[in-house]
Amino acid sequence: MNHQRCSGNHRRAFLSDMGMGFTGLALGSMLQSDGISRADSSLPWSPPNGKPSSAAKAKSVIWLFMNGGVSHLETFDPKPELDKYAGKSIAETPYKGTQDPEKLKLARVTVVNDANGQQRNKLFPTQVGFKKRGQCGMDVSDWLPYLGNCADDMAIVRSMYTTDDNHGAQTQFHSGRHMLDGEFPTLGAWVHYGLGSLNDNLPQFVSMGNREYWNKKDGHYLGPMHDAVPVRAASGSPLDFGSPERPITPDEQKLGFDLVGKLNSIRGVEYPNDPALAARIKSYELAFRMQKSLPEVMDFSKETEETKRVYGIDKPASRDFGNQLLAARRLVERGVRFVQIQHGAGGAGAWDAHGGLKNNHSSNCAKVDQPIAGLIQDLKRRGLLDETLIVFASEFGRTPGTQGSDGRDHHIYGFSVMMAGGGIKGGTVHGTTDEIGFHAVENRHYVTDIHATILHLMGLDSRRLEIPGRKRLDIDHGRVIPQILA
């Protein structure tokens, strides 16, 4: 792996909207004059046309990211050996081979000698029971009773790994690159860049929830028009500057928007070839529709009480996340391509259980379990699950060993990701970690394999999305995980 940081040339900017629906335009117009190496240099480069390049299984993604790091050992990857050797140092167990320095080389340290992100050698017993769930008999933690009901819809990849042993891994999970390499577009930005709009009244890439710890941008070299639009599951103020901060009637405002459009068009006579002017006219039209449409999406008054209960909105613990997931369903129902939801505020993320793992994870699980299960169930009965991909992930797992007396530290060598919905083979458990859940051993997957799988299901090939002058490495593209596909 060669992690060089080569930011290359200035992005080629696009002067036409390319039929890509809800995007903006970048007018840097920095055209590069030299020959730029491309995957296939015999064809001139052209931007994506907004259509899938292969048959798409899914139209939308709902990306659920648990900030701080979920313990794989207490959710989807039970390890009885941890209980057997609880309190022993790893060296005293038959699994001391896991500490082979060669195998530990994977970590690329950002924070030298940090208090966290260390090896924890004294094994910590599993803090919760597991049951076989569904017809498939998948092991699911007792802290996730509702998700257990969906076992036959879920695929678990138990053999994930990453390389940043600190929370920079949050960005890494989304972009595929270690923090020290710089900043790169996130998966949602690539999907947004590659696929056309299904609804010109709504942004196609939105983000909800807490994203304090990592940078709030997604597009990076693809440009700010590919950043997620931050929205809130609140019909009163679903987005920043989403409604006038002074009293103005809807009629007055509509007339104002009309006037701006008309005046800009008149200027177009004098400046006929100004692409910015044309783009601005369009951006005002889109803005006006967005301002009208989003409150309607976030208004749940027409949802039945039963539906709200399915998402756990009636319970204080799961209300917030339930609201966001119901909003997510309403967004994908209306054609939004990528809904990214971050769960867990505070520090580097609410799931970061360096101490008191039992309290931390049992309470966090209670906040998200029913909403996610409800989302799967609700999408299914509406016939939307087949075209919507759900991903449940976090930046890394947690150490098999104890931190302090009752916590687990960051763990990059093996952890789990759950996927469900469009094109995913439910009831699948793919890949394994070793007996103490330390290293991913069978069918190992770097985080970009999740990206590749999602892009594949969306009908995209990340190699075809490349931009001249921005060299991507093999590892950036990742490999599709065929075993979890339906």
Place this chain on the structure above:
Amino acid sequence: MLFNTVLIIGLTFAADPLDDYQKVIKPLLQSRCYSCHGALKQNSKLRLDTVSFILAGAGKSKIISPGNIKGSELLSRVTSLEESERMPPEGEPVTPAQIKAIERWIAAGAPGPENEKPEVSPKDHWAFNSPAKVAIPANTNPVDFFTTEAWKKKNLQPQQTAGKRTLLRRLYLDVIGLPPLEADYLSFINDSSPDAYEKIVDKLLASQQYGERWGRHWLDIWRYTDWWGLGAELRNSQKHIWHFRDWTIESLNNNLPYDEMVRQMIAADELSPTDDKKLRATGFLARQYFKFNHNSWMEETVEHTFKAFMGLTINCVRCHDHKYDPVTQVEYYQLRAFFEPYQVRTDMVSGESDFEKNGIPRVFDCNLDAPTYLFVRGDEKNPKKDKAIPPGVPSFLTLGDFKIEPVNLPIEAHAPELKPIAYENAKLLAKSKSEAASKAYSLAEEALKSIKKPEEKSLLEKKLASAKQGLEFANEEEKSIEPRWLATKAKLLEPMKAETKAKALLASKAEKQTALAKANLDILNAEIELLTAAKGKEDAAKKKMEAATKAQEVASKNIATPSEVFTAIKGSIKTLESNLEKEDSRNKPYPKTSTGRRSALAKWMTDKSNPLTARVAVNHIWARHFGRPLVDTVFDLGRKGALPSHPELLDWLAADFMQNNWDMKRLHRIMLTSKAYQMNSSTLGMEKNIALDPDNKLLWHMNPRRLEAQAVRDSMLQLAGKLDTTIGGPTIPPAAQNESNRRALYFFQSHNEHNIFLMQFDDANVLECYKREESILPQQALTLSNSKIAWSMAEAIHTQLQLKLSQASDKEFIQASFRLLLGSEPNDAEIAQCLDIFAAWNSANPAKQNVAGNARARLLLVHSLINHNDFVTVR
């Protein structure tokens, strides 16, 4: 029909072998092979940049035998299944289609084009040779001379000069980042003197707002950012980095020569070690600080120093020799070695002894012997420790003698506690504490005198005793400053003298007396706590009492034992080198010498024979005046970068810039007074030009530009008459930004803290911003349509217009609004459109109409014009 089809297919297969070479093979070799087998390098003595080189082969061995596919090593190497054998060694293998082309070409005898020219030697690359001035006729603006030449060659018709309003608005926004007001327009329009325009150029360049506007541009390039970290922990950049921002603004306003600015940024601590004003410039390097990983701190420093000042992508050379420019991996580490010894500290400023509140972040050479090692393939885990790499510049840019000489620092530079302000600040702080204590004592006395509940008497008496002791403590502390200061000075200046020992004894004694006063105070406070402790909390209070009693015993004993240990007065604090550094290492005295490395580097960078520095600066200034740089890749003037659109112009300006002492205002003036700058931005009726040069590369019309985030906001405030023009000072914290009327460049802004208004308009990315994005997003429309600031500024602008125009017709109001907000007269269609909407607005809101005539519609018009494309555009 059938016959025809076969024929066509047949033709497609029988490709011309020369075509194969020129359309497929040569581009392939160019992109994948030339870097090691071309003009830059000739690994295995092989060059592939012409057919005759290919035929000549590698040293004695041939790599192709024309006509014989099987005997050609070139083919076996590119098709090898062994990864160690296969060429090229990196990246994906050559595609089957490309291999087929190579086969066809070799089979056909490997024909080459006539007179094929080899790659130009890297040393002859245009930007690696000193810029020179081509002679131009006297009294001609070089911009006009060279652009006219380019138009003539391409048969382009230049656009007309823009109208006076458009021109003035462009000039104001461009030079000071604020639009003109109606009075400014009128005085320009009414000035018929031939130099009316030049006078405005000079006036704006002389205004203080020029430094703010252009300071923000340069700060983009220099990655200016306030500090950030996790919560309250500083991890990146520095507190009070705004001193560097203020230095930038002042230097531009004083027209400090650009080369001197660069030298100060890189090495003011060596070149002017006791000049606090200049030391602020090293904020450029202090900003690179990263607490957790010195290696990535160094990487970013090297990368962005060379991108910003020299237009070189040195960062590519961390892992391997440069693929385009003649820089080796070893040379990368030589460049890093210039920066290896430096660390960051904060020096005290007058009037503030709390480093959290103020102080100048600056750099100094701290670890004089810190070695630099080459990292194998750039991997920091794999350093070659057998040899430390000394500082040095790339051999292709050796400019005469390069010497590094250590700098002996004056004592106030390495011992800033000797500066009078260190003493004064300590005194000031102690005095303010005494005054506070004295006030607290009076209050306690008052409380006892006016007692209402007799049962509280003993508590109030105790409180009075505590306040009295508090005063005693403060007084002792104040008294200790003088002896500590004398001892601090003596120890530094005359460490061997007998008097120094005596002074240390006195300082120590005074400090111990202070400690005893403090211990006595703690006892009294513990008594109060015991008296007032809630039920169940008595134990904690008792423990405090015990601790205080013990401390008091120790303090009493200490007084009896004379010693020379005292706390020196502080004048500076070092930023922790990393999360591992301990306090004793942090508090070590600063070195008395500096390595001289950075001043040598800075002199080399700004040497007049350095071919890059002036060109890069000219290109940046040009880009911001004309909306497009002369070299598109502003941070890469190397062989991979773009070619200049007007090479002779760039060189003329760069050479002139250096000849005239790197005078930036002169350079601005040349550009701004050119006819090219004053052209209209319209392309109406210029279809012929559009066909010839659709991207306006040769600048036959002005490029319209979108205003930067700061200018969008500041413009609204300026037109509303609300702008607070105070210059400089501490950053405005996020919570105060919404209500602030200061210019936006004073807002606190970091990787973690984005002002939500500015963010919508592509505010600078603090990690890298050589050119601002100019996106057009619906969120921008919502921001200007809905934000409180857009509304309140619209209201203020409306109020101002109405002061003069409340009795005037709607048409006159519309005209005045267009002039003020857009810098142009509305045409008939625009006026008609606005009048139409007035009627519609009035009927949409009949209640308001009766209250204030057309006032509501007029407000809505002003607000709509803030949303007009041309409000956020420089025409």
